[in-house]
Amino acid sequence: MLRHDSTNLVSHDPLLTVPSSVLEQLDKGDLQNLLAIGKTRQYPKGGYIFSAGDSSDSVYVLQSGQIKVFQITAEGRHVILWFCFCGEVFGLAEAVYGGGRVLSAQACEDCTVLCVPRKEFNAYTETHGRAALVMMRVLACRARVLGDMLVNLVNDDVNTRITKLILRLSACYGIRTGNEVHLNIRMTHQEIADMVGSSRQTVTKILGQLQCNGLLSIRNHRIRIHGPELMSE
Secondary structure, three states, X not given: OEEEEHHHHHOOOHHHHOOOOHHHHOOXXXXXXXHHHOEEEEEOXXXXXXXXXXXXXXXXXXXXXXXXXXEEOOOOOEEEXXXXXXXXXXXXXXXXXXXXXXXXXXXXXXXXXXXXXXXXXXXXXXXXXXXXXXXXXHHHHHHHHHHXXXXXXXXXXXXXXXXXXXXXXXXXXXXXXXXXXXXXXXXXHHHHHHHHOOOHHHHHHHHHHHHHOOOEEEEOOEEEEEXXXXXXX
16 A cells, blocks of 8 residues: 655645635735626536637636636547636647647536637737736646656556646645645546546556545535545555
């Protein structure tokens, strides 16, 4: 059995646990100016905010709900790169130069999204230096997370990849209550599989083992970690 301490796994790089909500990091003036140039839209669960191949005419800020950003392989498999939660920005990659989208963004539940036209967003970052720095931190964080995921795919077995994913998300989005951490994020077994490069059946088996060992529990697709450590074979 391998023993994984959550502190050792997720805190060695501050970019892996950087605050994710852009809206909370902007000062009042920058926030008001950003809201003024955007338009709020509603997307139902399963709806696409954008798909690979679409023109990159907007940058998006999630105001409520949950979004998954993914890429589809040549074989038709979904590879989830990250989730976006309330206050987070997405669709940044092509904001500067335009061009077609490489990734897709889909609503995991009913969502409210602020859509900011690309030209207006670029003009906004040119005149709002602190806001531009916040956006740069978002891109840096995502680049680091993707690099970390790639290293994990090469070096770790699937048990360890699942454990690291749960601990990283808990470090960013978990709510601590005593010795427990409540990860208030809905994730299906298939979505976890799409993030760690495995099958749904394997994820279900490993999560079942962790639950049997009393290390975590799952209710309504939400994970609760019991104690400061996870163990996986």
